[in-house]
Amino acid sequence: MDFNFTEEHLMIRQAAKDFAETELKPGVIERDEKQLFPKDQMKKLGELGFLGMMVDPAYHGAGLDTISYVLALEELSKIDASAAVAMSVNNSLVCFGLEKYGTEAQKEKYLKPLASGELLGAFALSEPEAGSDATSQHTTAIDKGDHYVLNGTKNWITNGSSANIYLVIAQTDVAKGSHGINVLIVERGAEGFSIGPKENKLGIRGSDTHSLMFNDVKVPKANRIGEEGFGFKFAMETLDGGRIGIAAQALGIAAGAFEMSTAYAKQRKTFGKAISEHQAIAFKLADMATEIEAARWLVLHAAWLKDQNLPYAKASAMAKLFASEVAMKTTVEAVQIHGGYGFVKEYHVERLMRDAKITQIYEGTSEIQKMVISRSVLK
Numbered sequence: 088m089d090f091n092f093t094e095e096h097l098m099i100r101q102a103a104k105d106f107a108e109t110e111l112k113p114g115v116i117e118r119d120e121k122q123l124f125p126k127d128q129m130k131k132l133g134e135l136g137f138l139g140m141m142v143d144p145a146y147h148g149a150g151l152d153t154i155s156y157v158l159a160l161e162e163l164s165k166i167d168a169s170a171a172v173a174m175s176v177n178n179s180l181v182c183f184g185l186e187k188y189g190t191e192a193q194k195e196k197y198l199k200p201l202a203s204g205e206l207l208g209a210f211a212l213s214e215p216e217a218g219s220d221a222t223s224q225h226t227t228a229i230d231k232g233d234h235y236v237l238n239g240t241k242n243w244i245t246n247g248s249s250a251n252i253y254l255v256i257a258q259t260d261v262a263k264g265s266h267g268i269n270v271l272i273v274e275r276g277a278e279g280f281s282i283g284p285k286e287n288k289l290g291i292r293g294s295d296t297h298s299l300m301f302n303d304v305k306v307p308k309a310n311r312i313g314e315e316g317f318g319f320k321f322a323m324e325t326l327d328g329g330r331i332g333i334a335a336q337a338l339g340i341a342a343g344a345f346e347m348s349t350a351y352a353k354q355r356k357t358f359g360k361a362i363s364e365h366q367a368i369a370f371k372l373a374d375m376a377t378e379i380e381a382a383r384w385l386v387l388h389a390a391w392l393k394d395q396n397l398p399y400a401k402a403s404a405m406a407k408l409f410a411s412e413v414a415m416k417t418t419v420e421a422v423q424i425h426g427g428y429g430f431v432k433e434y435h436v437e438r439l440m441r442d443a444k445i446t447q448i449y450e451g452t453s454e455i456q457k458m459v460i461s462r463s464v465l466k
Contacts, residue, residue: 092158099155103162106135111167116432118169118293122285124249125170125293132170133204138177142186142202146194149202153328153390157335161383164339165346168442169293171339175332176245177201181208181254184270184325188313197252197272209250210329211241211273211299212322218243219455221256221322222265226301228257235259235271235311237279237304243449247297248282251275255301256318268318272310279304290441327400328393329450334386334406337414337446341382344414344421344439345375351425351434368424375417382410401463408456411446418443 092100110128118125132138140156142148156178164171185198200206217223226239237257244253253273260267273280283298313321349372352363362368385406392399418440422429429436447453 092154095151096155096158099151100158100162102135103137103159106132106137107163107166111163111170115167115293116435116438118167119438120292120432122287122292124295125167125173126249128167128170129173129207129249130204132174136204137174138204138207139182139202140178142182142198146186147199147203148182148186153331153393154387157331157338157386157390160332160335161339161342161386164336165343167293168336168340168439169291171336172291172294172333173207173246173249175329175336176210177208179329179332180210180325181252183328184254184312184321185272188317188321190309192309193272193312201252206251207246207249208252208254209244209246210325211244211253211255212326213243214240215242219452222268222319224256224258224268226255226257228255228259228269228271228306230259231305233308235269235306235308237271237273237301237306239301241299241301243286244297244299245294245449247295247299248285249295253299254312255299255306256322260316263316265319266316268316268322270312270318270321271306272312273301273304273306277304277306288445290438290443290445292441326450327403330403330407330456331386331389331393331399333446333450334382334389334403334410337407337410337443338379338382338386340439340443340446341375341379341410341414341417344418344436344443345372345379347434347436347439348372348375348421348424351428355426362424371420371424375420378413379417382406382413385409401460404451404456404459404463407446407451408453408460411443411453414443414446415440 136149139148140151144150160171182201201208228235228237255271255273259269279302281300286296352368353361355362389399389402389406392402421436428434
């Protein structure tokens with residue numbers, strides 16, 4: 088058992104930390120208030136190789152491991168969870184599936200520019216009636232010989248109006264249920280493809296969340312990933328890896344709130360001493376530190392399993408479940424430690440508290456994670 092990071096891991100973590108402090112922190116409060124997507128920052132992340140971290144260099148990726156990826160995500164999420172989730176989707180939900188199951192032509196045309204940051208990707212699974220129940224796809228992709236005709240609506244799509252490439256999950260054969268679902272690559276600007284208004288959200292307000300509408304959109308057969316009916320399996324496997332990214336995001340939100348709370352507790356004085364010297368506050372910090380460390384090891388373990396090509400579905404579900412719960416609990420306590428200052432925007436922790444909530448919901452709610460875990464342990 089080796090618990091040490093490599094020099095490369097430490098370098099990646101420091102690079103992400105520096106980027107978060109110098110590029111993401113300035114303006115993060117304004118972006119949250121005005122719901123501004125961090126367009127310039129995402130471009131720079133792409134130039135630094137953060138949008139295709141685990142993609143083979145042959146396809147313009149950085150060729151790094153999953154541990155490097157979660158270390159970077161944690162640091163970015165300490166400052167700006169909106170930018171972090173945009174990065175996570177491009178890496179985990181788009182590039183991963185394209186590299187593993189895409190054809191060489193698809194990799195050449197789509198994966199290379201996605202991994203280099205030239206283009207941005209989105210993953211379209213959720214629908215008005217198909218969130219946690221991913222088998223209930225109402226979006227249809229009717230087989231017309233050399234192409235599919237796509238109709239339907241997708242909800243809650245991260246990078247919704249900023250993406251150039253969309254991986255869309257749709258039902259082709261209702262009689263086959265989950266075995267009749269396909270995943271199609273749809274380009275922005277395709278005839279009949281429109282994007283709804285941006286969702287006005289509680290948290291991750293800088294993240295670009297939209298509904299997508301497809302009205303008789305023609306998608307070439309060449310844009311189907313995998314064999315006919317492979318879409319549901321593709322989505323589930325992709326989400327297993329995506330949950331590691333969201334777990335790392337939740338971990339970063341918690342760690343960021345903890346670091347801010349520790350610094351504030353040392354500086355803020357009441358009754359003649361720093362509030363960190365009061366047991367009520369010191370014990371809060373002790374609990375926060377312990378739970379964050381436990382979450383960190385769950386996230387790293389899931390990432391390590393993935394890197395070793397070992398089964399990681401249960402581990403990723405555990406990491407996301409626990410890290411998201413820790414993020415919510417820690418950020419609430421961070422606001423409490425800051426007192427009245429925690430309730431105002433300039434101290435950041437109220438934003439982290441709002442951002443934390445979504446980590447318990449997207450890419451599988453906490454309840455779905457418990458289903459995944461319980462099925463695994465009861466086998």
